Amino acid sequence: MVEKKAHIKTENLNLWFDNKHVLHNVNFPVYDKKVTALIGPSGCGKSTLLRSFNRMNCLIPTCQTKGKIFLNGKNIYENGQDLTQIRAQVGMVFQRPNPFPKSIYDNIAFGLKIQGKNKNFIKEKVVQSLKDAWLWDEVQDRLNASAFSLSGGQQQRLCIARALANQPDILLLDEPTSALDPQSTAKIEELCLSLKEKVTILIVTHNIAQAGRISDYTAFMYLGELIEFGKTEQVFTVPKNKKTEAYLEGVFG
Amino acid sequence: MKNSRKIKAAIGIFSLNVSIFLTISFLAIFLIVIFSKGFSVLSWEFISTSPRKYMTEGGIYPAIVGTFWLTLISVGFALPFGVLTAIFLTSYAKPYWLVRIVRTAINTLAGVPSIIFGLFGLTVFVNLFHFDVSLLSGALTLGILALPVIINNTEEAIRTVPNDFIEASLALGATQRQTILRVILPTAFPNILTGTIISIGRVAGETAPILFTAATFYTRQLPRSVFDEVMALPYHIYALLTEGSHAEKQVPIAYGTAVILLLLVLFVSTIAIVIRYKIRKKRKW
Numbered sequence: 001m002v003e004k005k006a007h008i009k010t011e012n013l014n015l016w017f018d019n020k021h022v023l024h025n026v027n028f029p030v031y032d033k034k035v036t037a038l039i040g041p042s043g044c045g046k047s048t049l050l051r052s053f054n055r056m057n058c059l060i061p062t063c064q065t066k067g068k069i070f071l072n073g074k075n076i077y078e079n080g081q082d083l084t085q086i087r088a089q090v091g092m093v094f095q096r097p098n099p100f101p102k103s104i105y106d107n108i109a110f111g112l113k114i115q116g117k118n119k120n121f122i123k124e125k126v127v128q129s130l131k132d133a134w135l136w137d138e139v140q141d142r143l144n145a146s147a148f149s150l151s152g153g154q155q156q157r158l159c160i161a162r163a164l165a166n167q168p169d170i171l172l173l174d175e176p177t178s179a180l181d182p183q184s185t186a187k188i189e190e191l192c193l194s195l196k197e198k199v200t201i202l203i204v205t206h207n208i209a210q211a212g213r214i215s216d217y218t219a220f221m222y223l224g225e226l227i228e229f230g231k232t233e234q235v236f237t238v239p240k241n242k243k244t245e246a247y248l249e250g251v252f253g
Numbered sequence: 254m255k256n257s258r259k260i261k262a263a264i265g266i267f268s269l270n271v272s273i274f275l276t277i278s279f280l281a282i283f284l285i286v287i288f289s290k291g292f293s294v295l296s297w298e299f300i301s302t303s304p305r306k307y308m309t310e311g312g313i314y315p316a317i318v319g320t321f322w323l324t325l326i327s328v329g330f331a332l333p334f335g336v337l338t339a340i341f342l343t344s345y346a347k348p349y350w351l352v353r354i355v356r357t358a359i360n361t362l363a364g365v366p367s368i369i370f371g372l373f374g375l376t377v378f379v380n381l382f383h384f385d386v387s388l389l390s391g392a393l394t395l396g397i398l399a400l401p402v403i404i405n406n407t408e409e410a411i412r413t414v415p416n417d418f419i420e421a422s423l424a425l426g427a428t429q430r431q432t433i434l435r436v437i438l439p440t441a442f443p444n445i446l447t448g449t450i451i452s453i454g455r456v457a458g459e460t461a462p463i464l465f466t467a468a469t470f471y472t473r474q475l476p477r478s479v480f481d482e483v484m485a486l487p488y489h490i491y492a493l494l495t496e497g498s499h500a501e502k503q504v505p506i507a508y509g510t511a512v513i514l515l516l517l518v519l520f521v522s523t524i525a526i527v528i529r530y531k532i533r534k535k536r537k538w
Contacts, residue, residue: 054424061347088426098417101440111425114435159421166425 005032008053008170008200013067015048015057021224022048026067028219028229030170035192035201037215037232039208041252045224046204050172053202054090055083072169088115091163091171091199096179097155099147099162104139107147107158111166125165132198133161134191153184157191164199171195173203177210189214208248212236220244287515291508299509303473308493309502313510318475319388319483320517323467324457326392326479327399332449334396335403336438342404343411344433363401367461370398374466389479391467398462399452406448410441443532450525454518460487470496486514 006029015023022045030036038046048057055076057063068075076086088111099107106113108126117125126143130136135157139150147158156176163171173192177185192201192214205211211218211232218235220228220243228235228244239245246252298312305311338355346352374394384390414437422432438445460468468488476483493507 056420056424059420059423084426084428086426087424090424092424094417094420094424096417098415098421100418100421100436110422110427110435114425114427114431162421162425 006030007032007070007072008202009070010049010052011068011070013049013052013069014065015045015052016064017060018062023052024225026221026226028226030200030202031217032200033196033198034216035196035203035214036217036219037211038202038204038219038221039206039211039247040221040227041247042206044221046221047174049221050174050202050204051092053170053172054087054092055081056087056092058083088166089169091160091166091168093156093159093163093171093173093176095175097152097159099150099155099158102147103144104147104150104158105143108162108165110162115166125167129161129165132164132195133157134187134194135161151184153180153187156180156184156188160188160191160195164195168199170200170202173201175204175206178206185210220247222247284515287508287511290505291510291512294505294509295512300513304471307497307499308471308506309497309499313484313486313489313506313513315472315475316484316486316489316510317513317517319468319485320457320487320514322388322476323392323395323463323483323485324453326388327395327456328449328453330393330396331399331403331452335400336407336445338400338404339407339411340433340438343408344429344437359401359404362397363405367398367459368464370394370462371464371466373397374462379466384480386466386469386482387480388467388476388483391463391483391485392479394462394466395456395459398459399456402452402455403448406451407441407445410444410448411437413444414440443529446525446532447529450522453521457518457521458487458514460485460491463488486510486517490514 009029010026013023013026014021026049038050040046051057052065053069053071053076057065065077068077070076071086071089074081100110102110105126108129109122112122112125127136130139135154138154139145139158142149147155150158156179160171160176177188180188189210192203195201196216203211203215215232217230218228218232219226220235220239220241222243228239228241230240235244236248239248300312300317301314302312303315304313338359342352342355346355371394374390374397378384378390378393379386382390384393418436418440419432422436423429427435463485467483468485469482470492472482472484474481490507490510493503493510497503
């Protein structure tokens with residue numbers, strides 16, 4: 001079997017909060033134009049790992065990182081990296097929908113405005129991103145309405161559109177459906193499947209079934225270690241590790 | 254058992270009612286006293302003309318204008334400094350010795366009696382900077398008085414901005430400066446505004462800080478520059494009750510002045526509340 005290309009991968013990633021060793025030597029690739037799911041019990045470090053990909057952990061003063069994450073061949077943990085540029089290249093969607101208290105349009109335009117793009121370009125991208133996030137039909141006639149007038153599921157798709165507007169290389173989703181109802185969840189899952197044609201997706205989820213439904217690859221983490229990584233069908237059907245098997249069977253979690 | 258609980262509840266509700274009643278009564282009595290004693294002198298002439306005949310006749314127009322400028326300049330001076338300081342403290346400062354000193358300074362400043370601010374203004378602005386007794390000296394003194402209020406309030410307003418917004422902004426590649434200007438300040442604005450209005454109320458009513466720095470007992474003229482002495486409403490009340498020899502004519506004027514001062518503060522607060530309400534209604538989070 002031919003291995004897919006991975007422009008994004010971690011190399012011996014270690015992370016500490018104060019003296020607490022949170023990530024232990026994590027090595028895995030994130031394959032291009034695929035959905036990779038990070039699963040594992042609460043507190044296993046999956047969210048922390050996700051937030052390493054755009055260096056959001058660096059906002060916490062006690063956080064220390066060693067190791068490398070490559071983004072298009074460049075190690076983002078090398079000294080002198082421009083954090084804002086990295087973060088513009090990496091889209092992130094959070095657990096709870098967090099639109100800005102601005103209009104729908106201004107929410108999507110935010111990332112491009114701060115980069116100083118011109119108005120016509122921004123307009124074009126806003127429309128495109130809303131279409132890509134399956135929100136255009138619902139909001140096209142009220143782009144100037146507050147983002148808070150949308151439902152929770154719509155807000156989360158707005159956040160996805162907002163991240164897409166920057167044309168990121170990778171989209172990080174941090175349990176994006178945990179605050180949503182089943183219908184909105186299903187819609188976002190479908191959306192992920194359609195988006196992977198355009199963008200690489202790394203999703204943290206504590207919903208095992210969700211990982212099974214949408215991901216091509218699955219990484220199982222436990223106590224800060226990457227226990228198993230592989231094709232989702234393989235990890236789910238014939239896990240190599242006893243812990244993975246136990247977690248998937250619901251023995252702990 | 255059941256009865257004793259009922260009794261306890263009754264006592265509790267009774268004491269709540271009493272305290273509400275007392276609070277409202279105090280306010281009501283306060284307003285009735287001020288208005289009834291000052292009402293007789295209120296007229297259009299009272300607020301549009303200068304005092305005459307050693308302040309026993311005429312209006313308080315120069316004092317209204319003086320208070321207006323004192324308040325405006327002091328808040329105009331304190332607001333940018335206050336907001337910038339609050340931004341520094343909340344967003345840039347690492348917890349090291351300088352921050353502790355700044356914080357201690359702010360809290361100390363907040364607790365200093367206002368007459369001390371007056372003495373400070375006299376020493377620094379009037380004498381050291383040679384601004385003399387002037388609108389400028391008074392406004393700067395009042396500004397320093399308002400500074401800790403504005404800083405504390407702005408800090409509070411900034412801290413109530415949900416962290417979600419800040420993370421979203423940073424994750425989109427915004428710098429800290431962009432996040433502050435485009436997300437934090439606009440979100441915190443209604444609360445910053447409220448705090449500023451509270452400080453306007455405080456500044457407009459302060460007497461002690463302008464006693465030696467800005468206020469004059471009597472002038473028929475309006476200030477022509479920031480280096481002129483001014484009349485001010487709170488000081489005017491003080492002067493009417495302590496100086497002059499026609500108490501029977503001066504006391505009603507003093508109460509009339511108090512009514513105007515109250516109405517002005519109320520008016521400013523109302524404007525702010527309306528603005529804030531309109532902004533808040535648009536925002537839901």
